Amino acid sequence: MKVAWAGSREAFQVSDRMAKLVANDPVFEKFSKPMLGRKELFKNTLRKAAYAWKLINDLRLTEEEAKWLRHYIDEPNYTDLHWEMFVPAIEGQGTKEQKKKWLPLAQTMQIIGTYAQTELGHGSNVQGLETTATFDRQTDEFVMHSPTLTSSKWWPGGMAKVATHAIVYARLIIDGLFHGVHGFIVQLRSLEDHSPLPGLTLGDIGMKFGHGTYNTMDNGVLRFDHVRIPRNQMLMRVSQVTKEGKYAQSDVPRQLLYGTMVSVRQTIVADASKALSRAVCIATRYSVVRRQFGSRNGGPETQVIDYKTQQSRLFPLLASAYAFRFVGEWLKSLYIDVKQRLEANDFSTLPETHACTAGLKALTTAATADGIEECRKLCGGHGYLISSGLPELFAFYVPACSYEGENVVMMLQVARFLVKTVSNLGYKQPVGTAAYLGRVTPLLQNNCAVQTAEDWLNPDAILEAFEARAARMVIGCGERLAMFENPEEGFAELSIDLVEASLAHCQLITVSVFIQKLNHEIPGNGVKRSLEVLCYVYALFLLHKHQGDFLATGYLTPKQASLANEQLRTLYSKVRPNAIAFVDSFNHMDHYLCSVLGRYDGNVYPKLYEAAWKDPLNDSDIVDGIQQYVQPILKQKLHYAKL
Ligand SMILES: CCCCCCCCC/C=C/C(=O)SCCNC(=O)CCNC(=O)[C@H](O)C(C)(C)COP(=O)(O)OP(=O)(O)OC[C@H]1O[C@@H](n2cnc3c(N)ncnc32)[C@H](O)[C@@H]1OP(=O)(O)O
Numbered sequence: 061m062k063v064a065w066a067g068s069r070e071a072f073q074v075s076d077r078m079a080k081l082v083a084n085d086p087v088f089e090k091f092s093k094p095m096l097g098r099k100e101l102f103k104n105t106l107r108k109a110a111y112a113w114k115l116i117n118d119l120r121l122t123e124e125e126a127k128w129l130r131h132y133i134d135e136p137n138y139t140d141l142h143w144e145m146f147v148p149a150i151e152g153q154g155t156k157e158q159k160k161k162w163l164p165l166a167q168t169m170q171i172i173g174t175y176a177q178t179e180l181g182h183g184s185n186v187q188g189l190e191t192t193a194t195f196d197r198q199t200d201e202f203v204m205h206s207p208t209l210t211s212s213k214w215w216p217g218g219m220a221k222v223a224t225h226a227i228v229y230a231r232l233i234i235d236g237l238f239h240g241v242h243g244f245i246v247q248l249r250s251l252e253d254h255s256p257l258p259g260l261t262l263g264d265i266g267m268k269f270g271h272g273t274y275n276t277m278d279n280g281v282l283r284f285d286h287v288r289i290p291r292n293q294m295l296m297r298v299s300q301v302t303k304e305g306k307y308a309q310s311d312v313p314r315q316l317l318y319g320t321m322v323s324v325r326q327t328i329v330a331d332a333s334k335a336l337s338r339a340v341c342i343a344t345r346y347s348v349v350r351r352q353f354g355s356r357n358g359g360p361e362t363q364v365i366d367y368k369t370q371q372s373r374l375f376p377l378l379a380s381a382y383a384f385r386f387v388g389e390w391l392k393s394l395y396i397d398v399k400q401r402l403e404a405n406d407f408s409t410l411p412e413t414h415a416c417t418a419g420l421k422a423l424t425t426a427a428t429a430d431g432i433e434e435c436r437k438l439c440g441g442h443g444y445l446i447s448s449g450l451p452e453l454f455a456f457y458v459p460a461c462s463y464e465g466e467n468v469v470m471m472l473q474v475a476r477f478l479v480k481t482v483s484n485l486g487y488k489q490p491v492g493t494a495a496y497l498g499r500v501t502p503l504l505q506n507n508c509a510v511q512t513a514e515d516w517l518n519p520d521a522i523l524e525a526f527e528a529r530a531a532r533m534v535i536g537c538g539e540r541l542a543m544f545e546n547p548e549e550g551f552a553e554l555s556i557d558l559v560e561a562s563l564a565h566c567q568l569i570t571v572s573v574f575i576q577k578l579n580h581e582i583p584g585n586g587v588k589r590s591l592e593v594l595c596y597v598y599a600l601f602l603l604h605k606h607q608g609d610f611l612a613t614g615y616l617t618p619k620q621a622s623l624a625n626e627q628l629r630t631l632y633s634k635v636r637p638n639a640i641a642f643v644d645s646f647n648h649m650d651h652y653l654c655s656v657l658g659r660y661d662g663n664v665y666p667k668l669y670e671a672a673w674k675d676p677l678n679d680s681d682i683v684d685g686i687q688q689y690v691q692p693i694l695k696q697k698l699h700y701a702k703l
Pocket residue numbers: 140141144175177178183184185186187217315316318319321322324327328331410411414462463464465466469473476477480
């Protein structure tokens with residue numbers, strides 16, 4: 061099961077090795093973080109990042125090992141942006157010459173980069189960005205400028221205090237003409253003394269949600285006052301500006317400028333499964349330890365994991381963690397394929413890859429953020445303690461619903477893809493994840509054939525249900541859109557329905573990938589049978605949660621919906637005996653979980669009690685402030701005391 065979760069034996073070995081390397085090194089201690097002030101917290105992160113970089117070089121870690129090392133250090137910091145966005149942006153949008161110049165500097169961290177796209181006034185709407193890059197043919201330079209307050213670059217990670225360079229997205233202006241938004245490599249700080257270069261204002265945007273979490277990252281604000289950069293620092297794979305000031309758009313789609321975001325979105329899906337699995341591991345282990353009510357003639361109370369309500373909240377999240385793991389693997393292969401095609405200037409699968417990365421990013425991050433909060437609640441009051449590991453995990457994770465594409469905006473991108481697919485049905489057979497829309501007739505006419513709860517334990521019945529639901533919702537939107545004279549107005553008016561149809565489409569992909577994984581990639585019987593139970597839990601949980609769609613589209617009858625719910629209850633009983641085995645298969649070490657409730661040894665109460673005494677407030681019985689502010693109240697008999 062551990063190999064099934066990791067994806068392969070090799071992947072398991074790499075991640076296991078890096079998890080142990082981090083867990084066994086005192087430098088990467090995490091429990092004290094919540095007690096540190098912002099400056100100490102930040103300096104502590106710089107120290108860890110420097111130590112990690114030394115480890116990577118001393119131990120000659122591979123790129124994969126280094127990624128896992130950074131993951132298990134489990135602390136947002138400037139290296140995230142450097143490796144996940146700055147380097148990929150140059151790789152994806154730089155010319156051969158630009159890659160030859162900048163990548164060696166970036167890969168040896170002689171420069172540290174960030175990705176500066178979002179501004180105070182614009183994040184989702186990239187074409188609305190206001191920073192300008194005006195070409196000066198006299199000097200063969202671009203003049204970078206922040207013309208308004210809202211054009212201030214705002215949010216880029218690592219930019220406030222660490223990054224020496226940034227990929228800055230700005231409006232390209234030549235002779236007063238706007239030529240779209242492009243990426244520019246801009247040096248921010250001196251490589252000598254790290255001071256901001258002339259014409260640049262740099263700072264941190266302030267504290268963020270949760271204390272010890274994202275405040276380890278210096279998200280920055282950046283303003284330009286007519287800063288000059290050489291012409292060859294505009295990333296020119298997609299478009300070029302000649303010395304004469306001529307703008308040329310090569311024959312690649314301008315959307316390649318967005319390629320870095322697509323790359324990160326596909327990693328965010330895998331990341332969702334890791335974050336959700338952490339929360340589920342903690343909540344499952346604690347639900348086995350925790351006993352409440354149900355004692356018979358003095359016997360032990362009932363383990364809360366045996367309550368059906370606890371199972372109905374916890375096991376779908378367990379199943380979702382596996383579902384997101386598998387769809388993340390599938391998405392990575394889709395992305396690798398599109399990258400290879402782009403090398404050969406084959407753009408045929410770019411629209412579908414964009415729709416899948418955007419939609420699955422939105423689906424998995426929203427479900428994971430909600431799931432982590434649900435796991436906190438599943439642990440009762442103790443889930444609210446920092447030592448449970450859940451509040452900090454939630455605070456760390458939830459911005460994923462906004463960054464790299466706000467989730468609704470991403471689902472609207474999926475809707476755009478689906479509407480376009482439906483409008484082409486007459487003369488273009490849909491392929492890939494939209495292929496089911498090519499089988500509209502049966503999907504619109506046939507209804508569900510399920511007669512018993514058992515009938516739901518059939519992957520074909522499940523797939524057909526999810527295809528019919530999505531097809532009927534997408535086609536329904538297409539038909540209503542066709543009634544609008546102005547398609548854009550129609551799209552805006554129907555955007556709520558379009559987002560729901562897009563979610564149905566993305567859930568179909570996730571269910572379908574889970575089924576494919578079981579049919580083609582999980583060998584043997586034991587693990588396969590266990591994962592099959594989780595696959596049915598995932599699918600039938602979604603069917604139950606969204607049964608309104610299945611009923612409203614006429615595919616399901618209320619009786620069939622209740623049979624699905626009946627089967628779900630039975631499946632929970634099948635998950636229960638393997639619940640601990642499923643979460644142990646995540647192979648999360650106690651250091652990574654950072655949770656007294658989720659300890660591998662289950663020794664919760666003594667460790668919870670022990671952790672409490674580490675709080676600085678317990679350094680003394682009579683804390684500072686009591687004599688000054690509390691005792692006077694106790695001693696003065698104010699007039700209220702007479703009531
Ligand atoms: C491990 C993890 C931690 C890793 C560490 C990371 C930590 C977190 C750091 C966070 C970093 C950030 O947030 S970085 C900033 C992230 N910002 C964003 O994601 C911005 C989101 N906004 C956008 O992407 C864009 O504005 C978008 C919404 C797509 C609209 O763009 P446009 O207006 O240019 O385009 P539209 O008019 O909508 O569409 C025009 C056509 O282009 C297509 N199109 C649009 N985007 C496309 C794309 N990316 N690839 C291909 N095609 C695309 C559309 O489908 C349309 O196709 P047709 O229909 O065929 O014409």
